[in-house]
Amino acid sequence: MFSTLLFIFGALITFVISQECVPYSSPYDFSSGYPTIWETPTSDDFNTDEFQQVYNSIDWSQVPDIEPHQVVNGGLDRSNYPDSDPDCWWTYEQCSAPKAPGLQPDITICPEPETWGLTYDDGPNCTHNAFYDFLSENNQKATMFFIGSNVADWPNEAQRALTDGHQICVHTWSHPYMTSLSNEGVLAELYYARKAIKYVCGVTPLCWRPPYGDVDDRVRAIAQQLNLATIIWNLDTNDWDMEPVGSETPDQIDANFQSFVNMGQNGTFANSGCIVLEHEINNGTMSKAIEWYPKIKSAYQYVVPIATCMNITQPYAETNYTYPSFSEYTGTD
Ligand SMILES: *[C@@H]1O[C@H](CO)[C@@H](O)[C@H](O)[C@H]1NC(C)=O
Ligand SMILES: *[C@@H]1O[C@H](CO)[C@@H](O)[C@H](O)[C@H]1NC(C)=O
Ligand SMILES: *[C@@H]1O[C@H](CO)[C@@H](O)[C@H](O)[C@H]1NC(C)=O
Ligand SMILES: *[C@@H]1O[C@H](CO)[C@@H](O)[C@H](O)[C@H]1NC(C)=O
Ligand SMILES: *[C@@H]1O[C@H](CO)[C@@H](O)[C@H](O)[C@H]1NC(C)=O
Numbered sequence: 001m002f003s004t005l006l007f008i009f010g011a012l013i014t015f016v017i018s019q020e021c022v023p024y025s026s027p028y029d030f031s032s033g034y035p036t037i038w039e040t041p042t043s044d045d046f047n048t049d050e051f052q053q054v055y056n057s058i059d060w061s062q063v064p065d066i067e068p069h070q071v072v073n074g075g076l077d078r079s080n081y082p083d084s085d086p087d088c089w090w091t092y093e094q095c096s097a098p099k100a101p102g103l104q105p106d107i108t109i110c111p112e113p114e115t116w117g118l119t120y121d122d123g124p125n126c127t128h129n130a131f132y133d134f135l136s137e138n139n140q141k142a143t144m145f146f147i148g149s150n151v152a153d154w155p156n157e158a159q160r161a162l163t164d165g166h167q168i169c170v171h172t173w174s175h176p177y178m179t180s181l182s183n184e185g186v187l188a189e190l191y192y193a194r195k196a197i198k199y200v201c202g203v204t205p206l207c208w209r210p211p212y213g214d215v216d217d218r219v220r221a222i223a224q225q226l227n228l229a230t231i232i233w234n235l236d237t238n239d240w241d242m243e244p245v246g247s248e249t250p251d252q253i254d255a256n257f258q259s260f261v262n263m264g265q266n267g268t269f270a271n272s273g274c275i276v277l278e279h280e281i282n283n284g285t286m287s288k289a290i291e292w293y294p295k296i297k298s299a300y301q302y303v304v305p306i307a308t309c310m311n312i313t314q315p316y317a318e319t320n321y322t323y324p325s326f327s328e329y330t331g332t333d
Contacts, residue, residue, distance in 0.1 A: 020126050020127050020129065021126035021127060023153070024156070026155045026156065028152070028155045028199060028200055030152040030196070033050065033195075034148075034152065034173075034192055034195070034196065035173055035174070035188065035192055037149045037152050037153060038149045038174055039174055040173075040174045040176050040181070040185065040189070041173065041174075041184075041185060041188035041189065041192065043184075045188055045192075046184045046188065051184075051187075051188065051191075054187065054191050055184065055187060058187065058222065058225050059225065060183070062102060062221055062225065063183065063218055063221040063222055063225075064087070064100045064217045064218050064221060065218075066087050066179075066216060066217065066218040068179060068180050068181060068182060069081075069089075069177070069179045069180050070180065071177055071180045076091055076177055076179065076180065076214065078091070078092060085099075086099065087099070087100075087216040087217050087218065088100070088216060088217050088220075089179065089215075089216040090106070090210070090213045090214065090215050090216070090232060091177075091179065091212065091213060091214045091215075091216075094213075094232075096108045096232060098217050098220055099217060100217040100220075100221065102221075103217060103220050103221060103224060104220075104224060104229065104230075106215070106220070106230040106231065106232045107207075107229060107230065107231045107232070107275070107306065107310065108231075108232045108233065108234050108275060109234050109272050109273060109274060109275055110272065110273035110274060110275055110304070110306070110309035110310075111272050111273070111309060111310070112272070112273050112302060112304075112309055112326055113269060113270055113271055113272055113273060113301070114264065114269050114270065114273060114300055114301035114302065115269070115273030115274075115300060115301060115302040115303070115304060115309060116260075116264065116273060116274055116276060116296055116300040116302070116303045116304075117143070117233075117273060117274060117275035117276060117304065117305070117306050117309050118140070118141075118142040118143065118276065118278075118303050118304065118305055119142060119143045119144075119145065119209075119231070119233065119275060119276065119277065119278060119305075119306060120142055120143070120144055120145070120278050120279060120280045120289070121145040121171055121209060121211075121240075121277065121278070121279050121280070122145070122147055122150070122171065122175070122240075122279050122280060122281050123144055123145075123146055123147070123150060123157070123158075123161070123280040124144070124146060124150050124151065124154045124157035124158045124160070124161060124280070125150065125154070125157070125280045125281060125282065125286075126153075126154050126157060127282065127283055127286070128157055128160075128280050128286065129157075129160075130286070131280060131286035131289065131290065132160055132161070132164055134290050134293075135164065135166075136164055138293065140293075140303065141164075141165050141166050141167065141304070141305045141308070141323075141329075142166050142167070142305050143166065143167040143168075143169055143207075143231070143305040143306040143307065144161045144166045144167065144168050144169070144280070145169045145170070145171035145208070145209040145231075146158060146161070146168055146169070146170070146171055146193070146197060147171045147172060147173070147174070147175050147193065148170075148171075148172065148173035148174070148189075148192055148193030148194075148195075148196040148197070149173055149174055149175075149196075151193070151196040151197055151200050151201075152196050152200075155200040158197070158200050158201055159200060159201055161201070162201045162202075162203060165323075166305065167207075167305045167306065167307045167308075167315050167323065168197055168201060168203060168205050169205045169206075169207035169208055169209060169228075169231065169306075170190060170193045170194050170197065170205050170207070170208035170209075170228055171193065171208065171209055171211065172189040172190065172193050172208070172210075172211055173188065173189045173190075173192045173193045173196070174189065175211045176189060176211065177211070177212060177214045178210050178211065178214050178215060178219045179214050179215065179216050179218070179219055180214075183218070183222065186218070186219050186222045186223075187222055187226075190208060190222065190223055190226055190228060191226065193208075194208075194226065194228070202318070203316040203317075203318055203321060204316050204317035204318060205228070205315070205316060206227055206228060206229060206312075206315060206316060206317060207228060207229045207230075207231050207306070207307075207315070208223055208228040208229070208230060208231070209230070209231050209232065210230065210232070213232050213233075215230055215232075227317065231275070231306055232275070233274075233275045233276060233277040234274050234275055235260050235263075235274045235275070235276045235277065236256075236276075236277040237253060237256050237257060237260070237276060237277060237278050237288075238252070238253060238256055239253050239277075239278055239279050239281075239284075239285040239288055239289075240277075240279050240281060240285070242284055242285060242288070243284075244284070245281060245282065245284075250284070250288070253288055254288075254292075257288070257292040257295070257296075260274070260276065260296075261292070261295050261296060261299040262299075263299075264296070264299030264300040265299050269300075273300075273302075273309065275306065275309075302326075302329075302330050304326065304329055304330065305323075307323050308323065308324060308325070308326050308329045308330075309326065311325045311326050313325050
């Protein structure tokens with residue numbers, strides 16, 4: 001009887017732990033000190049003492065006075081935006097060299113020739129274990145752009161990224177169009193995502209990627225004051241738009257990967273490499289990443305995370321985390 005009970009208990013525990021995407025309890029409490037999970041921060045979040053302090057720590061005279069864009073039918077309204085692109089709005093014409101003074105350019109390429117900058121957005125996803133196992137088996141590190149709300153929901157999965165040696169960057173709290181938000185909204189999206197990563201993983205990222213690439217000089221200026229470098233991409237697999245979540249067939253996504261593999265073989269990146277947009281949204285996107293990895297590895301000389309491309313050996317504000325330089329990672333010392 002006792003052993004039967006033990007057996008049932010054991011089975012239950014194994015079931016709970018091995019069943020992906022079943023919420024679990026953790027020591028991390030997000031019920032206060034954070035916006036509501038998966039909601040864009042509101043005035044309730046802006047009116048706290050903590051946020052006011054963060055807000056007052058920003059030198060707003062360095063932040064260009066740019067009106068937020070409107071979101072219409074789920075997309076950004078570009079209709080009244082001047083052709084001269086005064087705000088270096090990436091969404092308009094992929095501008096990445098800021099026009100306002102004092103701003104760092106976005107990182108859009110890996111400077112190393114024949115090199116594939118490996119990045120995955122929107123994690124941590126509760127189904128990512130097989131994918132992270134695959135990366136580990138291949139001794140492959142990547143840059144992970146984590147959504148704060150996902151870190152709050154899946155803290156063990158977030159910690160795994162750090163343990164596995166991946167580079168963690170901020171991908172906002174709730175994945176909005178950043179240029180559509182007020183200054184407070186932009187600041188809160190960045191600040192609380194970074195805080196969640198620090199709380200759960202113990203590190204303070206120094207990089208972020210705007211959801212949809214949607215950044216302009218106002219948003220850049222706020223990110224820069226939080227010591228977050230803006231990282232975009234120059235190749236988009238469009239895996240985010242794959243069925244069933246999106247509208248493209250797996251064949252269309254394969255065609256994109258194939259053309260990027262061709263580029264690795266035909267000299268497109270002879271002088272400098274690429275940063276590729278991929279996602280850990282679901283089994284489909286992660287399976288595509290696994291399927292194409294061997295072909296990418298053989299088409300490109302190196303496949304590395306962004307910190308490695310840039311020789312950033314201390315990718316967090318905490319100085320006791322050291323990552324390999326490009327030559328260390330690739331063994332080309
Ligand atoms: C995708 O799902 C299949 C079937 O459940 C599983 O075998 C595979 O490991 C999953 N792939 C990833 C990357 O999670
Ligand atoms: C390299 O391959 C890409 C993708 O197939 C193609 O668009 C590009 O024109 C090719 N470049 C050269 C120099 O052949
Ligand atoms: C994580 O993966 C699950 C299963 O594929 C999916 O339903 C969910 O939308 C993903 N979560 C996020 C936040 O993208
Ligand atoms: C990284 O370091 C290597 C070796 O010192 C150097 O050749 C390369 O130019 C550096 N790359 C960047 C982006 O600083
Ligand atoms: C870095 O220091 C922090 C705080 O002392 C500690 O919790 C963490 O384990 C250290 N990490 C490494 C990789 O040394």
